[in-house]
Amino acid sequence: MSLLSRMTAPAARHDVARLVATLLASPPHRSDRSHRSDRPHQSARRVAPKRLPGTGGALPERRAPLPTGPTGLGTSAARIASGRKDGAGRKDIAERQAVGDATVDAGSAPVGTGGVAVPDLYCPPALRDAPALADEVNARLVAWAEEIGLYAGRLDRVQAADFGRLMMLAHPDTDDPDRLLAAGKCALAEWATDDYYCDDETMGSAPALLGAQLGLAYTAIDPTHPPLGYVPAVEQAMQDDPVRTALRTGFAHLGRYADPSQLARLHHEVAVLFVGYCQEGSWRTQGRMPAAWEYLAHRQINSFLPCIAMTDVVGGYALPAAEYSDPRVRRAVTMASTAATLVNDLYSMAKEHHSGSVEFNLPTVIAEEERCSPREAVERSAAIHDELVRTFETEAATLVLTGSPQLRRFLAGVWAWLGGNRAWHSGSPRYTSPTS
């Protein structure tokens, strides 16, 4: 019997009432976008709530950014004081989103899809904006990358992509820069694995090398235990390659905050991610475009789940392993991570369009399968995204009624992650600038 099914009936009746109200307010899935032409006023569409229904107060509201004056951390404080490089526009959008301004949908900005604007998406707003904290985390992340030789010669792009901002937006329940940095290192290491080994030939990726590289990369986070005579060779291999060094030192940093069961969970999610990388490599080698169902299965495993799975570690609590693995929780969380990854597909289309190699994203797969226009394919992809988010919202809101306080906070954190992820994608030069 699972932990959740052993739980008793909810004590708080208003939670039940809130859930019922949510369910009644939700239009049936798929109705919004698939009948869009029947719907003269797009604004009638329900806007995703800022907080997951039933989880008010589950995430501590943190608004305090780092001080902008000297902090003893050295140069980064001066960087903060000298002003942001991203301009005020992005902050303005995030701030308006953070206060739940329903008129703001950064997703509708005409970026990302190579000429077709990313449609409004059913996605919560980012829960906070703390630019000084984002800058601090980003500065530390870039300094770490430089120290280990990751993205050598391209650090300006890493700096501009602003992964520190992604961490700040996606994990609003901590304002500890070191926890955000640890998560950022893991995320950047996973991104680097993709760039160096899978899909960026200018970084040296080659399909024939992929399996061998990913096998070794996995051992950077879950070390092998060779007979003594082979230890120096293994150690050398770990140090010889910046991706392996990034994975090893990034997960070591996170290990300061994670308990063994949380680390084991993350190892599992990264192993699955690497299977997804191999799957994509196989399509590349074959020169084959997958079917839409196959691609969607792929985007569940080649997804942001390794990042989302760190939510409790970053937040400073531990979701029990039995609840993380409960099939109902897994279904909800994997739907959320697939949706978050489809946001990446929508926003990265322009970048991939210019990359020169075969690229896979849901609109391209749908356009090929359904022989439809890019605009229609983008709309259908957005509808699929929305369906996944709505299903997560409904099922997660039900799960919080009977789950532990940690599960309630975790699912609220996943919802917040969705909002932060979308806000970051809509503003990051990785997707908005042709040269990044």
Ligand SMILES: CC(C)=CCC/C(C)=C(\C)COP(=O)(O)OP(=O)(O)O
């Ligand atoms: C941070 C993390 C878990 C990354 C792994 C999965 C990944 C690289 C993405 C979800 C992004 O996919 P994609 O290869 O399309 O990346 P970019 O669009 O190049 O950022």
